[in-house]
Every structure is written in structure tokens, then in C-alpha cells.
Amino acid sequence: MSVNDVPPTSDENVTVTETKFNNIPVRVYVPKRKSEALKRGVFYIHGGGWCLDSAASESYDQLSRWTADRLDAVVISTNYRLAPKHHFPTQFEDVYNALRWFLRKEVLAEYGVNPERVGVSGDSAGGNLAAAVTQQLLEDPDVKIKLKIQSLIYPALQTLDLDSPSYQENAQFPFLSKSFMVRFWSEYFTTDRSLEKAMFSNQHVPVESSHLFKFVNWSSLLPERFKKGHVYSSPRQGSSELAKKYPGFLDVRAAPLLADDSKLRSLPRTYVITCQYDVLRDDGLMYVTRLQNAGVRASFVELLGLNHFMETFNTIMSLNNVPVTSDENVTVTETKFNNIPVRVYVPKRKSEALRRGVFYIHGGGWCLGSAALKKYDLLSRWTADRLDAVVISTNYRLAPKHHFPTQFQDVYNALRWFLRKEVLAEYGVNPERVGVSGDSAGGNLAAAVTQQLLEDPDVKIKLKIQSLIYPALQTLDLDSPSYQENAQFPVLSKSLTARFWSEYFTTDRSLEKAMFSNQHVPVESSHLFKFVNWSSLLPERFKKGHVYSSPRQGSSELAKKYPGFLDVRAAPLLADDSKLRSLPQTYVITCQYDVLRDDGLMYVTRLQNAGVRVTHNHVEDGFHGVLSFLELSISHRMISQYINWLRENL
Structure with missing residues (x-):
């Protein structure tokens, strides 16, 4: 079970069980309130690029129980086998077989479902599978029950043209870039990277299949306002060998937009959700046009940025928040340190000695x-229990509503409060054994507040250690070897990093664009590059033949409007050596497959040159955010190494 999975737990409104439909595991959500009438039935298919996730994921569990309760419907949330272990058509066949089982009269009767009110829904790859199985049912003489509706949420519907306007406009967009989407598509069919490379260059459809382009010709299928002056050109012809080896990418069961009109006109009423900032937007729009042209009642909702996408994503992430719950080993409470909300984790076992503080x-x-996210809650309680330490897990106000230096100030004010003698005494913490830790942006803030404490005469208690987990430490050069090598890497691409950095300072996208092109530092600040010159600060093996060139000069106006990106409190690598040499013992984790790798490596070099005791843990098979993937053994290995280092040095 993944860390984001939840057990099948019933609540006051919905009974949740697990079973198998034709040997495919499903979750069943049945409303508890009594009803004389037969209920609606919703068959839901999760997304995840045919490679990830399950019906047990907390977000899908929450959606299914909300649907069951608010709609008074029986919801079947199906699983299916995943790539890369299983390739097309396995995912399609699993979903289709589970759906066929559900549509048997005796099964519908068992769950009290009205056979005339059954629909299929899915999101992303699940939307692809929903569209595909709905089409397949039309050709299945053994299925007598017809679907009433299909609902497709930002679906992936075609493999032929990965250069439509939405792919061009959102190629670098966070969360689902073109490179990430192409990787998902190719993994659906094979682990052979040659297909991925051909798809990314839009050169994968052989000439003998070129007649299929009429089904995905966006120049005739997109509404005018979505073309936005783009000029259509036929995709370049690809290798026949690829199509022979992996014919699935030309199969209508994988690409439902390839269905001809005779099939489309028999489909049920359809609801499609598309999002403006989505590479898959045009897939949904073209399907709506083709369905409407075929006489199907099809409508779509276009989410055109009704909410800022960071706020929207944060809302989705909040589904993985957990309440303040103590267990047999740790007491967990919430309070405020200087008006900043924090969670406090205190071991239950008795101790005569004062404890460490993290x-x-x-x-x-x-x-x-x-701090309420499940992954951070687990890390904090594991640290408290295994280290016999008091752990303070702090919150801080977030962008885009709040910009630098708010996040820094919130964390700094909460830390200063914790370092008061009376507060440490209240929690039984040894004032000589206090350390600061953080990951990613939290590693940035940990490094920044640790530096700031050196200049604060009102704080008498000194930190014993700082622990920085794949930290972001500099804003000046976003073209170091690690940025170049991992620019398209999933989880944290270069484009997403530039977006996060720019959001820290402003919602003005001009800074993001300048940072992405590495052209944002004005000539009058060029002296700062000496602090982040990777040609002199990286170990030889990480340069890998890269040639250093000074970043291009940027606009002075940007630096005047948003001076934060040149502030040492935002970019701790900009601190001079006189400050660095006073820092406490430091532990730095870097991962090979991480755009931020070189930030950590350069900080290690500069700290060591300044005489600071540094332990560097470079994880060759690691990637950014890996501590959050608790289903992977590497995550537990790194957590154990982190806690062991704290045990030995704090």
C-alpha cells in the first residue's frame, strides 16, 4: 500500500468495501441512507498515466465517497494493472472486464442499481480508458445494458499529434509537461525509449497510417479561439518499424479519437472537462467537436484559470492532510509559536534527561x-519516536497569496520562539541539542534562518546542527549541469522550479520567463556569480564535460521590482565566507536526478572551504522528493540515514 493510500473505511454516510469484479480489484461505495428507488451507478477509473495510483489513493477515495453520498449513487472505483510492468492492452482489458462484470443484471441488482442509470467516469488516463471502454461496449453483443452517460475529466485521447496548440503552449507547464506526457504515453506501450523520443519529436506515425490524421486535425476541429494564430502543419512521417513493434499507439482502444463517425454517433451523452493550462486540452476539445458533429449530446466545461493553479493544486494536496492524532509512542498537538501554527511531537516514553529538539x-x-500532510506527519512522528526527540513541524504562509520575505519571516519568528529558554524548558528540550531541518523549499528556509540567527543578538541559544534535504539554495544560475541533465525529469522539472522560484517573489510571469531563460540577473549584480560558479565549486565528476559560461545579463527593472531573488535570505548560497564559517555542523542530502543537486553540492564545497563540519549524503539512485515516496525502499533507507545522523550528531 502506498503512503497516500487509505484503507476501505466506512463512515456515517457511506459503506466502503473491497471486492473483485472478474478478478479485477475494485472498491465499492454504497450510501447508507435508505431509498425505495434503485440508485444510480457510477463506474470510476483513476488516472495516473497508466503507470501510477490506485482506487485506494486518498484523493480518489474521497472523490468516490463524496460522489456516492451527494449523488445517492453506488460508486465502483476500479483498479487495473500498471505500466511499466504491464503494457497496453492490459490496462484497457482490466477496466473493460471489470465494467462488463458490473453491467451484469444480477450484479446491478445485488447493489440496488438502476440498469437505466449507469455511467462511466475517469480522469486523465482514466478518462482515456473511460472513453475507450464506452466505445468498445458498442461492439459487444453480450452486454445488454447500455450506459446512460460518460464523463471525461481532462482526458488523454490521441497519440498521433503531440504538437497541437495546447501541447505547444503548455509544453513546460508544471505537473504535466509535454515530456512527462510523452513518457506516460510511451510507457503505456513499451519501455523502449525510442518510441518516447519519436513521440516527443512528433515523428512516430508511419506514412501508411497518415490517413488517421484526419481524426485529429486540430485546424478543423478546434474552436477558433483555441487556435490563437497557430499554423497547422502535418506531423513528420515516422518509422514503420516502430508501428510494427508497438502497434498499440495506433489502436483506437488506446486513442479513442481515432474512432470513425459511425461509431461515435452511437455513444451516450457525454460530459468533458478541459483545462486551459493542460497539454491535453485539445484532445478533449477535438472529441467534443467530433461527438457534436456526429449528433451526440456533448458538453464541456473549460476551466480557464478560475483559481490560480498553485492554489488549486494546494487544495488537491490538502486531501492528504491528516488530523492531529497521538499514537502509542508519540503525543501530537497543535499550537502557535509567535502566531505561526506548528505541530508538536513529543515521545511518550519517560526520560530523565532533557531531549533533543528538531x-x-x-x-x-x-x-x-x-505540516499536516501525511508524509510530513509520518516523518515527524518517526523522528520523535526513533530519536527520542521533541519535533516542531512548522507551517508558514504560502505563495501566491504571500510572497518573500513572508515565508522566511514566518519560519524565523516561529524558530526564535522555540529557542526561548522557557519554551525549551516547557517541552523538556536540551538547549545545547537543538537543530533545524527541512526539505526542498524547506531546506532553503532552514539554511536561510540558520544564517540569520548568526546576526541576531537577542537569540542566545545556538543551533547545534542544520540538516538540508535536497535544498534549493540559489536563484542566479538555473543552467548548471544538474538543471541541464534533469530539465525534463518528472516530479521537479526545470520549468516547475523556475515557476516555484518566481512565485516566491511575484505572480508576474515575466520573472519566470527570464529565470527559465537564465537571463534575469542585471549586470550590476554580476559580482554575485562568484558564489554560485559551478565550474569551481562542483566536484569534477558532476561537471561531466559541461562547459561553463557566464549567464546572460538580465533586466535591471526586474531586479528593482523584485529584489528578493538577489537577497541572501532567499538564496543562502549568496552568503559570504565570513558568515558561512560560523555555521553549525551540517548534513546535506543531494540526489543525482534532481535539478537542485548542484545547489547542495556547491553549498557543501563552500561550507567545507569555510571550515564547517559537513556530512554529505549523495544518493546516486535518488530523485527530488523521494522521501515522499514511502512505497519505495530508497525512501526508507534515506529516512533511516537522516535519523541516524541526527542520533550521532545532535
């Missing part, structure tokens, strides 16, 4: 997350 700062690009 002040933890969560990541999330200064825009997302909280």
Missing part, C-alpha cells in the same frame, strides 16, 4: 504543503 520545515516550493 525544528522541521516542510517543502512545497514556498507555494504548497503543510
